[in-house]
Amino acid sequence: MTLSRRHLLSAAATATAFAGFARHARADLAPADVEADAYASEVTGYGPLKTDPFGIFDLPEGFSYTIVSRAGEPMSDGLVTPYKMDGMGCFALDADRVVLVRNHELKFADADYGALGVSHALADKVDRRLIYDRGQDDRALNGGTTTLIYDLRKRKLEASHLSLMGTSTNCCGGITPWGSWLSCEEIVQSPGPQTNGQGSQKSHGWVFEVPSAHRGVVEPAPILGLGRFKHEAACIDPRTGIVYETEDETDGYGLFYRYLPADRTNLHKGGKLQALGFKDNTDYGDSRNWDQEDWRVGQWREAVWIDLDGVDNPDEALRARGHAKGAAWFARGEGVFFGNGELYFTCTSGGPGRLGQIMRYKPSRFEGDPREKDEPGRLQLFVQPGDKRVMQMCDNLSVAPWGHLMVCEDKAERNGVNYLKGVTPDGKVYTVGRQAQPGNSDVGANTELAGVCFSPDGTTLFVNAYWPGLTLAITGPWGRFRA
Numbered sequence: 311m312t313l314s315r316r317h318l319l320s321a322a323a324t325a326t327a328f329a330g331f332a333r334h335a336r337a338d339l340a341p342a343d344v345e346a347d348a349y350a351s352e353v354t355g356y357g358p359l360k361t362d363p364f365g366i367f368d369l370p371e372g373f374s375y376t377i378v379s380r381a382g383e384p385m386s387d388g389l390v391t392p393y394k395m396d397g398m399g400c401f402a403l404d405a406d407r408v409v410l411v412r413n414h415e416l417k418f419a420d421a422d423y424g425a426l427g428v429s430h431a432l433a434d435k436v437d438r439r440l441i442y443d444r445g446q447d448d449r450a451l452n453g454g455t456t457t458l459i460y461d462l463r464k465r466k467l468e469a470s471h472l473s474l475m476g477t478s479t480n481c482c483g484g485i486t487p488w489g490s491w492l493s494c495e496e497i498v499q500s501p502g503p504q505t506n507g508q509g510s511q512k513s514h515g516w517v518f519e520v521p522s523a524h525r526g527v528v529e530p531a532p533i534l535g536l537g538r539f540k541h542e543a544a545c546i547d548p549r550t551g552i553v554y555e556t557e558d559e560t561d562g563y564g565l566f567y568r569y570l571p572a573d574r575t576n577l578h579k580g581g582k583l584q585a586l587g588f589k590d591n592t593d594y595g596d597s598r599n600w601d602q603e604d605w606r607v608g609q610w611r612e613a614v615w616i617d618l619d620g621v622d623n624p625d626e627a628l629r630a631r632g633h634a635k636g637a638a639w640f641a642r643g644e645g646v647f648f649g650n651g652e653l654y655f656t657c658t659s660g661g662p663g664r665l666g667q668i669m670r671y672k673p674s675r676f677e678g679d680p681r682e683k684d685e686p687g688r689l690q691l692f693v694q695p696g697d698k699r700v701m702q703m704c705d706n707l708s709v710a711p712w713g714h715l716m717v718c719e720d721k722a723e724r725n726g727v728n729y730l731k732g733v734t735p736d737g738k739v740y741t742v743g744r745q746a747q748p749g750n751s752d753v754g755a756n757t758e759l760a761g762v763c764f765s766p767d768g769t770t771l772f773v774n775a776y777w778p779g780l781t782l783a784i785t786g787p788w789g790r791f792r793a
Contacts, residue, residue: 350699354792355740368744373786376465381779387471393423395774397482398761399491401522406463408765409522411491413480416452418508424452425472442476442530446509453477455493455520475527478514484544491520494541535581536569538623545648550677556643562659565629565637570678584615585637595638598660605691612686649709656704661694666704668693693737700739701731706760711768718759728759
């Protein structure tokens with residue numbers, strides 16, 4: 311999507327308007343419930359949503375949000391807060407403060423929306439050696455991450471700075487057990503000129519590591535063993551050190567990967583990349599349920615893991631080669647998060663009607679070991695909504711400290727309204743919040759929700775409104791949940 315200067319000014323005006331709102335908005339001050347038929351819940355959850363008088367985010371009674379960060383605002387390092395806020399991870403800093411590392415899904419065409427400002431006026435503020443790549447015009451690519459320090463008790467942003475620069479289309483990622491954020495590029499592009507003039511000098515489609523404790527821009531180094539493809543998200547099993555990765559191909563033909571690292575504390579030291587297939591293979595490796603419901607909700611299937619070669623993907627056909635060897639297709643793999651001994655990942659366009667699916671994977675006791683052949687890991691079709699009011703196009707997700715899933719919607723339609731949904735351990739869906747601003751048909755930008763994550767103490771949920779970019783911190787009576 312190409313964003314004009316007029317749209318940039320419009321987005322800046324929106325960000326400025328946010329500044330006039332109270333930094334704390336309470337849902338219980340709103341006068342009335344939102345329309346009852348706009349969404350549906352399978353269990354009560356936290357009750358009906360209340361209309362936010364500021365028009366930003368609707369929440370149940372008793373919940374409130376704080377605006378943590380807005381696109382276009384100055385950061386502590388003198389740069390500009392980038393637009394298109396996407397995946398995000400939260401890390402403990404001390405008893406009161408957390409660190410957020412946040413992706414910005416800025417593409418080659420988004421020249422004026424990054425940390426360097428309009429026309430890259432602030433380019434001299436970033437060490438050239440710390441910029442991963444530049445376009446054919448020698449201007450830095452704008453994708454990357456920002457790092458924020460937030461005080462949970464004061465509900466206040468203390469500092470923010472650019473932490474990864476020169477990458478492209480940084481969509482989601484995942485946290486590591488050692489306190490880093492894995493930032494994923496959702497693009498595959500080779501170096502050289504492009505017909506649209508948006509060529510790069512290096513290849514893209516990689517994962518980059520950003521330590522949450524680092525202050526400043528990290529030295530960018532792609533983790534080659536994790537493969538080169540349209541990465542969406544990653545998570546790590548702390549027991550085994552195995553990395554699991556999703557692939558977001560818009561045509562719905564993607565794989566689900568795992569990486570067996572040679573050194574579980576240093577992913578750069580190489581390892582083995584594999585893709586998941588089904589031991590029964592009764593549907594020829596197709597998990598999507600598009601044409602018929604071969605896979606029932608709640609049903610478990612045993613997994614096999616298939617070795618991949620050419621993981622640097624020079625032919626841009628890694629997924630096709632993997633499927634030919636027996637790997638299963640997944641419909642736009644998006645968020646993935648490791649919880650209590652198992653992981654969950656979303657398939658945004660899976661299921662009848664392409665409303666989305668949530669998968670649940672329970673690793674083998676011998677995951678990554680030859681003994682897993684006799685006791686394989688298992689994959690369950692955990693959620694597959696049949697009513698778009700319950701859930702539609704699930705995207706980023708996280709596991710709450712009490713075991714529920716928190717799931718962001720990313721509706722593809724123009725002027726779509728996106729919800730934050732909860733899912734109980736038995737797969738029942740309920741509504742947690744609503745992005746009050748519909749998709750912007752003028753700029754073609756989606757106000758999808760993204761980056762959902764909890765503070766380690768479980769008091770605060772963070773979530774991003776993708777466009778133009780807004781990070782919220784939500785607090786409330788989380789223990790009030792009702793089935």
